[in-house]
Amino acid sequence: MFSEANEKKLDEIITHYPVKRSAVLPALYIAQEEHGHVTDDDVRYIANRLDMRVNEVEEVVTFYTMYSRKPVGKYKLQVCRTLSCWLQGAEQIAEQIEHKIGCGVGETSKDGKFTLMEVECLGYCDLAPCLQVNFDYHEKVTPESVDKLIDGLKTK
Amino acid sequence: METVKITINGQEMTAPKGELLIEACEMNGIYLPRFCHHRGLTPQASCRMCVVRVDNPKIPKLQTACTMPVSDGMVVTTDSKEIEEVRAAMIEFLLSNHPVDCPVCDRAGECELQDQTYGFGEDRTRSQYADKENYLERQISPFMYNDPQRCVMCKRCTRVCEEWMDEFAITTINRGSATLISSFTGWVECSDCGNCVDVCPTGTLLHVPYKYVARPWDLKQTPTVCNFCSDGCSILAGTRSENLIRAVARDGRGRTAGGINHDFLCALGRYTVDFVHSDERVDRPMIRRGEHLVPATWDEALSHVAARLGEIKAQSGGDSIGVISAARLLNEDQFTLKRFATEVIGTKHADFYRDDDEIDLAAFFKHGQPAIATQSHIQSADAILLVGSDPNEENPLTAFSIRWAVRQKAARLIVVNSTPSRLERQAQLAVRVREGSEGALIYALLDESKAAEAAGAMGASVDQIKAIRQTLLESDRVVVIFGDELRGAALEALPLLEQILATPNADVAVAARKAHIDALQREVKSSNSTQKPSINENPYTYIVEHPTLEVGQDAARTETKFSFVPLVRYSNSMGAWQMGMSAAQNGGMSAQAMLNSSGGGVKALIVAGEDLIAKANGEASIVRSQLEKLDFLVVQEMFLTETAKMADVVLPVTSFAEAQGTQVNNGSQVQFVRRTIPPVGQARPDWMVTNQIAKLMGVDFGYQGQLKNIFKEIAEKVDGYEGLSHNFLANEGATPIKRAQADTSKIDRAELMNRLAGEVARVNRSVAVDTSAITAKAGSRLHNRYPLITRYSEMISPVSPQEEEVAAPLIFPA
Ligand code: SF4
Ligand code: SF4
Ligand code: SF4
Ligand code: FES
Numbered sequence: 001m002f003s004e005a006n007e008k009k010l011d012e013i014i015t016h017y018p019v020k021r022s023a024v025l026p027a028l029y030i031a032q033e034e035h036g037h038v039t040d041d042d043v044r045y046i047a048n049r050l051d052m053r054v055n056e057v058e059e060v061v062t063f064y065t066m067y068s069r070k071p072v073g074k075y076k077l078q079v080c081r082t083l084s085c086w087l088q089g090a091e092q093i094a095e096q097i098e099h100k101i102g103c104g105v106g107e108t109s110k111d112g113k114f115t116l117m118e119v120e121c122l123g124y125c126d127l128a129p130c131l132q133v134n135f136d137y138h139e140k141v142t143p144e145s146v147d148k149l150i151d152g153l154k155t156k
Numbered sequence: 157m158e159t160v161k162i163t164i165n166g167q168e169m170t171a172p173k174g175e176l177l178i179e180a181c182e183m184n185g186i187y188l189p190r191f192c193h194h195r196g197l198t199p200q201a202s203c204r205m206c207v208v209r210v211d212n213p214k215i216p217k218l219q220t221a222c223t224m225p226v227s228d229g230m231v232v233t234t235d236s237k238e239i240e241e242v243r244a245a246m247i248e249f250l251l252s253n254h255p256v257d258c259p260v261c262d263r264a265g266e267c268e269l270q271d272q273t274y275g276f277g278e279d280r281t282r283s284q285y286a287d288k289e290n291y292l293e294r295q296i297s298p299f300m301y302n303d304p305q306r307c308v309m310c311k312r313c314t315r316v317c318e319e320w321m322d323e324f325a326i327t328t329i330n331r332g333s334a335t336l337i338s339s340f341t342g343w344v345e346c347s348d349c350g351n352c353v354d355v356c357p358t359g360t361l362l363h364v365p366y367k368y369v370a371r372p373w374d375l376k377q378t379p380t381v382c383n384f385c386s387d388g389c390s391i392l393a394g395t396r397s398e399n400l401i402r403a404v405a406r407d408g409r410g411r412t413a414g415g416i417n418h419d420f421l422c423a424l425g426r427y428t429v430d431f432v433h434s435d436e437r438v439d440r441p442m443i444r445r446g447e448h449l450v451p452a453t454w455d456e457a458l459s460h461v462a463a464r465l466g467e468i469k470a471q472s473g474g475d476s477i478g479v480i481s482a483a484r485l486l487n488e489d490q491f492t493l494k495r496f497a498t499e500v501i502g503t504k505h506a507d508f509y510r511d512d513d514e515i516d517l518a519a520f521f522k523h524g525q526p527a528i529a530t531q532s533h534i535q536s537a538d539a540i541l542l543v544g545s546d547p548n549e550e551n552p553l554t555a556f557s558i559r560w561a562v563r564q565k566a567a568r569l570i571v572v573n574s575t576p577s578r579l580e581r582q583a584q585l586a587v588r589v590r591e592g593s594e595g596a597l598i599y600a601l602l603d604e605s606k607a608a609e610a611a612g613a614m615g616a617s618v619d620q621i622k623a624i625r626q627t628l629l630e631s632d633r634v635v636v637i638f639g640d641e642l643r644g645a646a647l648e649a650l651p652l653l654e655q656i657l658a659t660p661n662a663d664v665a666v667a668a669r670k671a672h673i674d675a676l677q678r679e680v681k682s683s684n685s686t687q688k689p690s691i692n693e694n695p696y697t698y699i700v701e702h703p704t705l706e707v708g709q710d711a712a713r714t715e716t717k718f719s720f721v722p723l724v725r726y727s728n729s730m731g732a733w734q735m736g737m738s739a740a741q742n743g744g745m746s747a748q749a750m751l752n753s754s755g756g757g758v759k760a761l762i763v764a765g766e767d768l769i770a771k772a773n774g775e776a777s778i779v780r781s782q783l784e785k786l787d788f789l790v791v792q793e794m795f796l797t798e799t800a801k802m803a804d805v806v807l808p809v810t811s812f813a814e815a816q817g818t819q820v821n822n823g824s825q826v827q828f829v830r831r832t833i834p835p836v837g838q839a840r841p842d843w844m845v846t847n848q849i850a851k852l853m854g855v856d857f858g859y860q861g862q863l864k865n866i867f868k869e870i871a872e873k874v875d876g877y878e879g880l881s882h883n884f885l886a887n888e889g890a891t892p893i894k895r896a897q898a899d900t901s902k903i904d905r906a907e908l909m910n911r912l913a914g915e916v917a918r919v920n921r922s923v924a925v926d927t928s929a930i931t932a933k934a935g936s937r938l939h940n941r942y943p944l945i946t947r948y949s950e951m952i953s954p955v956s957p958q959e960e961e962v963a964a965p966l967i968f969p970a
Contacts, residue, residue: 058327058339
């Protein structure tokens with residue numbers, strides 16, 4: 001169900017682990033990379049490949065915020081809302097982003113570029129508030145720096 | 157049972173060694189609050205309600221009593237300011253996202269969350285309603301509603317589904333405060349057992365048929381016994397205003413009927429009880445006038461039956477009349493029918509209806525009664541050999557017990573079958589064999605030198621047979637569970653296993669078991685296990701040395717190493733046999749034979765509770781024409797079945813919910829069936845009908861119209877029933893019926909082995925071994941067996957989900 005290259009990658013990844021099912025996280029990344037998000041078919045397919053039950057895979061996908069089960073924007077903006085970031089104004093950051101991209105938390109902007117999410121601790125308490133954009137971290141963000149960041153992404 | 161001394165709150169107490177502290181406390185009268193702990197499940201320790209302080213400098217923190225085994229000299233405090241505060245805090249947490257909508261919750265009144273809040277919580281909360289996560293309540297399966305906000309995340313439901321049913325149909329989705337119980341598509345495809353709903357401590361999961369139907373405090377709950385398969389689960393039948401509203405294994409307060417099934421029920425036992433109130437019940441006697449059956453009074457109908465039977469008997473003799481009973485009728489009904497046949501009619505043709513593909517008890521009991529295993533024997537077996545049948549589809553409680561034994565007590569399961577079964581997933585060794593060759597296994601077990609011959613017939617390998625033999629030989633307690641696939645000589649030969657596969661000595665058994673458990677634990681613990689652990693495909697198998705299903709019990713065992721569970725088909729097949737209501741015992745014709753000679757030797761039939769036409773499947777038209785040839789046909793029935801439609805007289809009889817009496821399960825345990833509702837319409841119990849016809853025909857059985865007098869006679873006359881009474885059984889629950897043990901010395905071994913060799917030789921080797929992987933839902937064959945009854949349960953036909961609801965399986969975040 002994956003492209004040939006990705007199938008190969010998965011085959012290879014499976015060999016890294018003593019138990020097949022351990023490959024579930026990388027397998028899900030492959031799926032997400034290929035389809036933009038983890039689709040129903042991906043869940044079924046991965047369960048089948050790794051000798052798991054669909055519900056076990058579903059448990060994993062929905063537990064981690066880095067996986068999406070529904071279509072998301074090109075950039076996933078994840079604002080940390082746990083204590084340190086919150087004390088340092090994470091709420092204003094989220095508000096600013098909402099304002100900037102024109103949609104609320106848990107939603108995707110009209111142009112399909114951005115999805116805004118609030119997540120728990122990103123492990124950057126010392127550099128709070130923190131914003132994660134796809135796999136990149138942006139620490140000590142301010143409403144202004146976020147503005148600039150988004151403008152930059154818009155043109156990319 | 158080994159015990160230890162512990163001190164709880166300054167008082168010295170004893171408890172079984174290794175027992176969990178929470179259960180040990182309860183046995184000593186100290187109840188610890190809990191949500192996640194359930195005695196039938198592996199420990200979870202997620203709710204933290206059961207915390208206690210153990211007086212031991214090495215354990216400085218509060219401990220969860222549900223995971224801590226007791227040890228000698230343990231000093232525990234369960235009651236202190238500190239503990240009270242923790243409990244209250246936990247309750248506050250749980251309620252912080254709870255809607256507290258008790259007034260409209262079906263669980264209110266029997267809700268553990270309510271009770272624990274009342275008992276251990278505080279009367280205030282710091283949470284704001286606006287902050288609560290909220291998901292709308294919705295139906296998630298044909299039988300289940302889900303109101304996620306009420307959930308306390310104890311995961312009893314998901315564990316039940318996985319551990320008891322091997323389904324894994326529901327699970328936790330999302331994380332943190334957005335976690336909810338759901339499934340992959342949002343719509344749950346499962347065995348519909350409803351056990352997850354029963355064990356849920358809150359109103360999160362709800363039974364669809366019981367939704368907004370009654371308040372628990374308005375229900376009268378009566379323990380009685382399920383009538384659908386031979387396992388014989390106890391149910392708590394909830395009635396209101398003489399209506400049977402629900403059947404549960406366990407109510408919200410954890411009360412059960414104290415039956416052999418503990419907290420387990422299958423879909424049929426739970427969700428089809430509403431058939432008793434079906435509009436289509438026959439509510440009054442009917443007599444044929446020409447083409448039509450017309451209503452009549454009981455007096456008319458009974459005198460008509462008595463007169464016609466009298467005439468036929470006078471004309472053609474007693475043997476021209478046959479009596480056929482359904483194997484689900486209670487002992488009292490069977491016994492009275494048997495007496496009626498011999499004493500009133502004077503016929504030897506009395507038989508309970510046995511399906512073609514049903515175990516032949518006559519062959520199994522030919523040399524006496526081998527040791528019969530009950531559910532607790534299965535649950536504490538060291539090895540289980542399952543040959544034929546599929547308990548998962550036919551006897552769901554037996555399937556549960558097998559899983560339990562494998563998962564919780566490291567039993568070694570061997571499955572030898574010609575069709576797929578879900579139980580193969582739990583098996584240490586699963587061998588698919590040629591259809592009709594199952595008997596060859598017994599042949600090879602009894603004579604090692606025949607392994608190759610048997611393997612050839614079965615389409616299995618010699619190594620597999622050797623492995624089976626080895627496992628049985630070195631195990632201490634072996635339960636053999638079998639279906640009708642074992643017949644003739646293979647069935648008769650079962651008692652011989654005891655001598656031939658006797659364990660060489662106790663040390664061998666101990667060593668083998670230890671080796672097995674060590675291997676399992678290594679497999680479970682080690683991250684190096686490349687293949688799925690043999691115990692189970694689930695790598696999280698947790699072996700509990702002292703499982704809590706039977707709190708503080710010693711493992712049950714029979715006197716012999718081998719014991720057997722014949723998976724007979726109907727709820728009282730075993731009882732019908734014990735009452736002597738079988739052709740083999742009466743020297744008369746079987747039900748089939750009676751039909752074949754109808755119009756010839758047989759002129760009239762009395763059919764109690766069996767739909768002969770429906771049972772004939774493809775040959776319905778043949779049976780129909782056979783019935784047409786009869787001069788007289790009396791049918792005692794609940795519904796106007798195809799057979800009843802052909803009757804000259806139809807007598808309306810009671811269902812299991814209206815009848816009282818005793819029935820015997822496949823473990824040869826007799827149980828008391830209680831009346832839960834008054835008879836529907838003019839229905840009368842079968843025994844009463846028979847008794848009344850007898851009286852009209854001039855024979856008084858001397859029962860004075862009293863059920864208990866029939867049982868008194870059964871206790872006097874039937875082997876194994878000495879000393880029993882309705883009163884005793886009503887209080888004691890399932891009681892084993894022990895009969896003369898099989899005397900293996902009387903068996904002509906050479907002759908038996910010869911016949912067995914013949915059977916093995918006759919196996920058709922051109923048949924391919926079925927290797928398909930389709931595994932049906934629990935109880936599916938069972939459902940198909942009751943088309944009339946399940947038709948009345950609207951819940952059996954799934955209410956299909958709303959399109960958009962399924963499309964959105966509530967996932968957070970985007
Ligand atoms: S009804 Fe039974 S099989 Fe279905 S989800 Fe609940 S426990 Fe699992
Ligand atoms: S649905 Fe019920 S049983 Fe399942 S986790 Fe929630 S409260 Fe526990
Ligand atoms: S397992 Fe058998 S006895 Fe138990 S509830 Fe189901 S049908 Fe009834
Ligand atoms: S009952 Fe012990 S933690 Fe839940």
